Amino acid sequence: MQHTSTQDTFVGLFVASGIVGLFFLALQVSNLSSFTEHDSYTVTARFENSGGLKVKSPVSSAGVKIGKVSAISFDPKTYESVVQLSIDKQYNTLPDDTTASVFTAGLLGEQYVNLEAGGSDEYLKDGGKIEITQSAIILEKALGQFLFKSAEEKK
Amino acid sequence: MIELLQNLGKNTRTGFTKLGRGTFFLLQIISGILSVLPRPRLLLNQMYSVGVLSFLIITISGLFVGMVLGLQGYYILSDFGAEETLGVMVAASLVRELGPVVSALLFAGRAGSALTAEIGLMKATEQLSGMEMMAVDPIKRIISPRFLAGLLSMPLLAALFSAVGIIGGQMVGSGLLGVDEGAYWSQMQANIDFQDDIINGVIKSIVFGFVASWIALFEGYDAIPTSEGVSRATTRTVVNSAFSILGLDFILTALMFGDN
Numbered sequence: 001m002q003h004t005s006t007q008d009t010f011v012g013l014f015v016a017s018g019i020v021g022l023f024f025l026a027l028q029v030s031n032l033s034s035f036t037e038h039d040s041y042t043v044t045a046r047f048e049n050s051g052g053l054k055v056k057s058p059v060s061s062a063g064v065k066i067g068k069v070s071a072i073s074f075d076p077k078t079y080e081s082v083v084q085l086s087i088d089k090q091y092n093t094l095p096d097d098t099t100a101s102v103f104t105a106g107l108l109g110e111q112y113v114n115l116e117a118g119g120s121d122e123y124l125k126d127g128g129k130i131e132i133t134q135s136a137i138i139l140e141k142a143l144g145q146f147l148f149k150s151a152e153e154k155k
Numbered sequence: 156m157i158e159l160l161q162n163l164g165k166n167t168r169t170g171f172t173k174l175g176r177g178t179f180f181l182l183q184i185i186s187g188i189l190s191v192l193p194r195p196r197l198l199l200n201q202m203y204s205v206g207v208l209s210f211l212i213i214t215i216s217g218l219f220v221g222m223v224l225g226l227q228g229y230y231i232l233s234d235f236g237a238e239e240t241l242g243v244m245v246a247a248s249l250v251r252e253l254g255p256v257v258s259a260l261l262f263a264g265r266a267g268s269a270l271t272a273e274i275g276l277m278k279a280t281e282q283l284s285g286m287e288m289m290a291v292d293p294i295k296r297i298i299s300p301r302f303l304a305g306l307l308s309m310p311l312l313a314a315l316f317s318a319v320g321i322i323g324g325q326m327v328g329s330g331l332l333g334v335d336e337g338a339y340w341s342q343m344q345a346n347i348d349f350q351d352d353i354i355n356g357v358i359k360s361i362v363f364g365f366v367a368s369w370i371a372l373f374e375g376y377d378a379i380p381t382s383e384g385v386s387r388a389t390t391r392t393v394v395n396s397a398f399s400i401l402g403l404d405f406i407l408t409a410l411m412f413g414d415n
Contacts, residue, residue, distance in 0.1 A: 007203045014207045018311025021318035022357070028340070029246050029321060030349040056348075 039089040041126035045100040050081035051136025061115040095120040101134035187299035197300040205266045206308030221320030225327035242343035245324035250356045254317035259363035263396035267371035271392040274375025275385035309364025355411045
């Protein structure tokens with residue numbers, strides 16, 4: 001009987017360590033702990049150019065992540081990029097004249113949407129629209145303009 | 156020439172016949188699983204020989220694979236000044252690919268070959284037919300518990316492999332090479348997605364466990380009951396499992412990670 005009970009202990013230890021491994025992967029390695037699916041509300045922002053923004057890109061305000069990009073589509077009538085931002089419900093006091101801009105984290109980092117609060121008394125609601133937007137800065141475009149300008153000055 | 160064609164036809168036919176037998180065998184195993192549940196002792200014994208005995212090889216290999224990833228990743232990433240993303244590289248490659256695939260290959264080598272040899276010898280020494288004589292169904296009594304044990308052990312082993320590997324990568328990366336420990340973990344947490352990476356990795360390992368146990372048990376059950384037949388069956392188990400695991404991995408990866 002001694003043999004079977006040590007065997008049971010080993011099986012128990014094995015299963016427990018496997019489950020600990022899974023939990024470790026879920027909590028320590030992945031983003032499950034930092035951003036769980038809270039209740040969120042969706043607002044739409046239209047950009048002239050959303051650059052390299054992707055679904056799941058972060059939405060932050062004052063440097064703090066408050067939501068993520070839930071969908072990006074192209075409007076064939078106005079030729080704009082329509083970006084849906086799903087923002088955590090606990091941050092429901094953003095004024096309705098908030099500015100949305102596409103920024104890049106660092107020189108080569110990923111792109112994110114930055115929200116800068118305005119001064120209005122009305123808050124953004126679910127399904128609301130952000131009217132004031134600023135497009136992504138396209139590095140090639142900026143470089144091109146700069147080179148063009150310096151060539152012009154040399155003449 | 157004619158002989159060549161005849162051989163080709165014969166080999167194709169025996170191949171398909173074998174696949175058919177294998178599928179029928181799989182259905183028998185699955186229908187036998189229900190009768191394992193009232194006898195957890197059978198399952199527990201097999202969990203021991205399939206899972207616990209593979210524990211050491213899996214964790215040690217995982218540790219070394221993670222450490223190598225940490226070293227190689229550091230050399231490449233430091234060329235771009237991106238050592239901080241070492242954690243992402245180690246964790247993504249382990250959780251998505253290396254964890255499930257390498258642990259499944261080790262599982263096929265460690266547990267699969269043992270299963271084939273065991274079942275094949277049981278067949279050669281007529282223990283299986285002896286059981287049938289006593290009206291004990293060998294599928295329910297012998298095969299199904301082993302199959303279930305493999306199916307349950309494989310995701311646990313793969314998770315252990317990845318977890319130990321990530322710790323190994325951290326040991327080399329921030330212990331030896333001086334990557335910032337906080338950056339290692341926080342970059343990892345920011346970029347590894349629970350649904351897309353971890354869950355898909357677990358699904359992969361379940362599929363590999365299913366296939367590896369099925370092949371091992373079938374080759375044993377289908378072995379020619381001589382010592383040479385058993386040894387050939389054991390070789391076939393390892394070869395076929397490796398092929399199926401790597402092939403399936405390609406298909407699963409294309410399905411899971413294809414859209415981004």
